[in-house]
Amino acid sequence: MVGHAFMGAAHSHAWRTAGRFFDLPVRLELTAVCGRSEQRAASAAERYGWQSYETDWRALVARPDIDVVDICTPGxxxxxxxxxALAAGKHVMCEKPLANSVAEAEAMVDAAHKARQAGVRSMVAFNYRRVPALVLARRLVEEGRLGTIHQVRAQYLQDWLVDPEFPLAWRLRKDRAGSGALGDLGAHSIDAAQYLTGQRISSVGALLETFVTERPLPESASGLSGKGGSERGRVTVDDAALFTARFDGGAIGVFEATRFATGHKNAMRIEVSGSRGTLAFDAESMNELAFHDRSEDPDTAGFRRVLVTEPTHPYLDAWWPPGHLIGYEHSFTHQVRDFAEAVAGGTDPRPSFADGLQVQRVLAAVETSAAALGVHIPVPAAPRS
Incomplete structure (x- = not known):
């Protein structure tokens, strides 16, 4: 695994846990973790259960005792x-967004396609695809329970940047992160919307806003915690993104991603409405799915709260008795399970790098539209994997 901060912790937990709860066709070994600081990499190896550490990702990729490279670094x-890693014959899992630009993402898709011919697999890590409630929602859409899909409403609301004295972390620099709330949060909503509906976003009209344009430079290189210094630097990404969208299957959507929604910590919400019903999900109530069936008697019809904890629900036969809740970390464990099973079975895990490229093209179109004052911009279709 390359990188060992927030995502590295979540991924490490998943690699440690997946084989203990799921009957996997392979045995997972946490061979090595990589970070630029020897002290922090050694500490991460000890804390998260990795057998060794490296300070250069090139050395990690070259090691013959490593079969999979998990990328948890900035974009x-x-x-x-x-x-x-793909050229070295390693299977790759890569955190989202896939890259910082469409050109980079296209190069990654080309590399993945070439490696695939040699049996080397790759996947982009959109962990919300592994939340049981959202997988159940997709199943209901595929079964036709919503009828013709008309609308998508998606929000991703956080508030950790409201304090103007929060330091200039790497997530606030375009050269490191690619974009701000748009890529950090909006990428999840874009992927979830396309995953749930089975439709791709074909055009967008957007607005981006940066509320705090300068922040204190961080005193430490990590920049993700602690107080900033007296010097200030320019914020080069968006704090909030709003856009409307058309889908290639006829649906329309409205999206909001912000790190300035005071009072909201991780409200990843999505609602899909069709001719026969509506589904709604909120990550702050991760074990629940709201479902309205329009065919029911209107005297008693309404949104039904589905507690997604039954052993018949996706992934949940491996966990606890009904009503005993699972959390955020489980989505990463499910992700590892699916990745390991696909690689061992010689099949392509999803979402693919091509799926990641499709999201990247939507992100780029949103930025182009915002720069053109909201003009609707078409999204070139990425190749289907």
Whole structure:
């Protein structure tokens, strides 16, 4: 695994846990973790259960005892690491967004396609696809329970940047992160909307806003915690993104991603409405799905709260008795399970790098539209994997 901060912790937990709860066709070994600081990499190895550590990802990729490379770094290094790992014959899991630009994502898709011919697999890590309630929602859509899909309403609301004295972390620099709330949060909503509906976003009209344009420079290199110093630097990404969308299957959508929604910590919400019903999900109530069936008697019809904890629900036969809740970390464990099963079975895990490219093209179109004052911009279709 390359990178060991927030996502590295979540991924480490998943790699440690997946084989203990699911009957996997392979045995997972946490061979090595990589970070630029020897002290922090050694500490991460000890804390998260990795057998060794490296301070250069190139050394990690070259090791013959490693079969899979999991990329948990900022977006500016995804393309370089992924392409090198695939060329070295390593299967790759890469955090979202896939890259910082469409060009980088296209190069990653080309590398993945070439590696695939040699049996080397790759996947982009959109963990919300592994939340049981959302997988159940997709199943209901596929079964036709919503009828013709008309509308999608998606929000991703956080508030950790409201304090103007929060330091200039890497997530606030375009050269490191690619974009702000748009890529950090909006990418999840875009992927979830396309996953649930089975339709791709074909055009967008957008508005981006940066509320705090300068922040204190961080005193430490990590920049994700602690107080900033006296010097200030420019914020080069968006704090909030709003856009409307058309889907290639006829649906329309409205999207909001912000890190300035005071009082909201991780409200990843999505609602899909069709001719026969509506489904709604909120990550702050992760074990629940709201479902309205329009065919029911209107005297008693309404949104039904579905507690997604039954053993017949996706993934949940491996966990606890009904009513005993699971959490955020389980989505990463499910992700590892699916990845390991696909690689061992010689099939392509999903979402693919091509799926990641499709999201990347939507992100780029949103930025282009915002720069053109909201003009609707078409989204070129990525190749289907």
């Amino acid at each position: 500016d290094s995804h393309a370089q690491i992924a392409q090198a």
